């Protein structure tokens with residue numbers, strides 16, 4: 001499918017507007033011939049033959065036709081704008097819907113800036129194509145053809161003399177089109193890089209300030225800015241190489257007409273009025289020639305934009321998240337059977353290797369392991385953000401791949417380490433996964449997560465708007481709001497990925513105590529680096545380099561006297577030290 005067929009899929013919904021606009025363009029292009037023809041009649045009939053009484057009606061005709069054409073042009077410009085905006089609306093909708101269906105592997109491989117470039121700059125290039133390039137191209141083609149026919153009818157010898165230039169123009173525009181295609185693709189890529197850099201800089205502005213790396217960032221930006229400028233200069237160079245030649249050829253037409261036309265008039269092979277008409281049609285030939293270069297630029301920009309947009313629309317999620325007619329409830333039994341996993345971009349490295357464990361509904365699984373040992377990855381597999389490369393994961397005895405990912409994610413909630421809060425009120429952040437949650441329920445869950453008190457003390461309580469990414473809240477406050485959000489969703493399986501790490505041990509212990517009351521019939525996974533957070537779990541696994549090196553309950557793990565026991569002793573010592581210091 002070429003870019004035009006692709007964009008037609010969207011534009012065809014506005015068929016009647018396109019038909020009406022096309023008719024108006026054709027009639028308007030035909031109407032163009034009236035004014036030069038009337039001009040010729042004025043010269044031959046009114047001036048030469050002294051029929052002065054016809055002057056006013058002919059002039060009125062000229063003005064009338066021009067007015068009607070102006071109204072028609074106004075109408076089809078509006079119609080094309082509608083076609084463009086309607087199509088763009090659908091394209092943006094499809095892009096955003098696709099974005100919601102794509103999963104981790106896509107977001108791991110494409111930068112936010114690139115995605116934003118597709119949703120903004122690329123869609124704008126398509127809008128420009130549909131709303132402007134289409135009717136301008138149609139006008140140019142129609143003017144050119146009409147001019148060729150009418151001028152040929154007026155004097156075919158003179159017309160032939162002009163048409164000789166057409167192959168040169170066609171050759172120039174084809175060359176320009178080929179060169180512009182590569183250049184516009186480069187510009188588009190460069191813009192995406194610039195966008196990605198700025199996006200990252202804004203998201204990471206606190207880190208930039210903290211490390212006083214503003215100058216480094218400016219330098220980095222300047223390099224990309226320079227690259228973007230150079231790419232645009234390359235585009236200007238392509239225009240510079242061809243547009244003046246096209247302009248020159250267009251101007252040459254006037255010289256040919258005046259030179260040959262004068263000879264024909266002097267030899268009585270053409271009337272003066274016909275020469276005036278002929279000259280009046282000239283702009284219909286040279287305007288398309290002049291415009292062709294610009295239109296080619298815009299068409300190539302459109303073509304480059306569609307490549308990126310279509311590649312995103314054609315990307316298939318690795319895990320299809322179809323909604324089932326009726327949500328199948330989860331009881332909460334989770335079993336890993338010889339599970340291996342490698343990330344798609346590093347298939348040779350196993351992030352998890354031969355993982356085996358079983359958790360019954362209502363039980364709590366604790367996961368301990370040094371950083372990078374695979375704890376988060378294991379949780380991401382449980383919520384089916386990735387599928388294992390080998391082995392099976394069973395939820396309630398059924399292979400996870402037979403579950404609808406939507407059903408799973410509706411009933412499994414992960415409180416991730418990335419504590420993302422939307423720029424919205426605290427209530428809307430908390431009930432994000434359960435819009436029907438009542439205020440008393442929200443408050444009850446907030447109390448369990450030890451969030452109720454500090455939220456009540458905020459200027460507008462639960463209606464306080466928290467900034468982008470939760471600016472204005474401490475790490476511990478964000479953790480508690482995130483935990484409340486997960487509890488309000490009331491999932492069957494609750495996964496807490498280092499959720500209480502920013503809290504002091506006393507607050508953490510209080511929250512854990514309260515959590516027990518509402519998680520009796522939930523399966524809970526707790527990832528933590530503090531043994532105090534895990535010791536009451538029914539089953540604990542210890543990960544190292546993606547493998548389980550120890551598992552059991554707190555007592556049996558202490559008895560094994562391995563990594564767990566050593567960590568416990570170290571942490572106990574630290575606690576004692578801390579108490580001793582007091």
Ligand SMILES: Nc1ncnc2c1ncn2[C@@H]1O[C@H](COP(=O)(O)OP(=O)(O)OP(=O)(O)O)[C@@H](O)[C@H]1O
Pocket residue numbers: 108343345346351369370371372373374375376377378417
């Ligand atoms: N998207 C990814 N692509 C490739 N490798 C990844 C990706 N995400 C994580 N890894 C690698 O997989 C391994 C396990 O990462 P994971 O995030 O599961 O560790 P973790 O135990 O949760 O660490 P932490 O305690 O620091 O959160 C790490 O070596 C990490 O570098």
